[in-house]
Amino acid sequence: MNRVLVAESIAAPAIQYLKQYCDVIIGRGAGFLAEDIKDCDAVIVRSAKVTEDIIANNSRLKVIAKHGMGLDNIDVKAASSHGVTVINAPFANLNSVAEHIVMLLLSLSKYTVLMDQFVRKGEFKQRDNFKMIELSGKTVGFIGMGKIPRKVAYKIRNFDLNLIAYDPFIKESELADLSVKCNDLNSVLEHSDFLIVHTPLTPQTRHLISISELKRMKKTAYLITACRGGVVDEQDLINALEENIIAGAGIDVFEPEPPLTNNPLLKMDNVILSPHNAALTATAFENMGMDCAQGIIDFLNGEKPKYLCN
Known part of the structure; x- marks a missing residue:
């Protein structure tokens, strides 16, 4: 079964949705991404930095989902060069x-x-x-x-x-x-x-x-x-x-x-x-999580995710 790392906290309904299709690993936070991501097929990140080294050292990784719109914490170019798909949630928040x-x-x-x-x-x-x-x-x-x-x-x-x-x-x-x-x-x-x-x-x-x-x-x-x-x-x-x-x-x-x-x-x-929480209303938080979860499941099921970034 595919393994999905939830690197940082997301809404419970999104986790429950993922669990219907995958093994879900709850990460220990952004600082532990390099360790927690091992042997995972997909990852959802909020602010955690997905570097070229992390991508290159995890050959099983297939898809990275950004919990939100901005991709400045993800090396999209490196992901593309290693055949890793990047998706996001550009309208949720x-x-x-x-x-x-x-x-x-x-x-x-x-x-x-x-x-x-x-x-x-x-x-x-x-x-x-x-x-x-x-x-x-x-x-x-x-x-x-x-x-x-x-x-x-x-x-x-x-x-x-x-x-x-x-x-x-x-x-x-x-x-x-x-x-x-x-x-x-x-x-x-x-x-x-x-x-x-x-x-x-x-x-x-x-x-x-x-x-x-x-x-x-x-x-x-x-x-x-x-x-x-x-x-x-x-x-x-x-x-x-x-x-x-x-x-x-x-x-x-x-x-x-x-x-x-x-x-x-x-x-x-x-x-x-304010503590970078403009996007964190209850509604937006759930929408971002669900968009990421849906995109990951679509990709792993061989379907085209709605919000492709590369």
């Missing part, structure tokens, strides 16, 4: 992540976390020291206009916002129904009151946003990112926040993850942090 980004946008504009802390500490009068931001008439800029940013734009379109975007692979005509205007990168940086950075992490997008880009932003602007740590240069972002180059940030992703305990972001009141 789109709504969850989009909702999370909208939450960060609203929370930053209303100082939600800080106000909550003041009330709990009995500092009710602090409300007079902060004037919240009304979104009507403000400009939200997008760096990257893939599936998730488009969902965000759809969700916030009735806030009476100006929506602008930079994405060299997208034509403005594709965004007409969202009332998003395409601009060059510098224009989006300079005009955005809230900048949503959402691109895949590739060699070309690593540190796409660094100090030079941050210095082009308004001093009153906020940056939001929930894609991958590394698209925004984290140290440059810290410097920009410490030097009041921008007003604040909403961050769901870090480099490295988890963030180090001495990371200055952890002590900043003008930053809202």
Whole structure:
């Protein structure tokens, strides 16, 4: 019988589905992947890194399933060269992540976390020291206009916002129904009151946003990112926040993850942090697991998986 390694936790229904067809091995976590994957035909990973060495040293491995969309932790080129199929779950968490980004946008504009802390500490009068931001008439800029940013734009379109975007692979005509205007990168940086950075992490997008880009932003602007740590240069972002180059940030992703305990972001009141959990609503978590499980079973049964990546 085929053996499937579940390297990191996934939803119980997905495990139960796999058990109908395969022997399921529950892994010990990302750090044990190289050991746990031995003699397995398939593996499901979330953040565990599937390197060329792991692929080359496991000749029985036939299929790698990514629990989510991004493939930056899987050496897809090496998988292809060794005849290993890679699949993912590209639609399972789109709504969850989009909702999370909208939450960060609203929370930053209303100082939600800080106000909550003041009330709990009995500092009710602090409300007079902060004037919240009304979104009507403000400009939200997008760096990257893939599936998730488009969902965000759809969700916030009735806030009476100006929506602008930079994405060299997208034509403005594709965004007409969202009332998003395409601009060059510098224009989006300079005009955005809230900048949503959402691109895949590739060699070309690593540190796409660094100090030079941050210095082009308004001093009153906020940056939001929930894609991958590394698209925004984290140290440059810290410097920009410490030097009041921008007003604040909403961050769901870090480099490295988890963030180090001495990371200055952890002590900043003008930053809202979440532990890379934008995709982890109950619905999205189950959908990602089931898409991976279904794709693996389809492949092992000689059928074409729905979401092939190589």
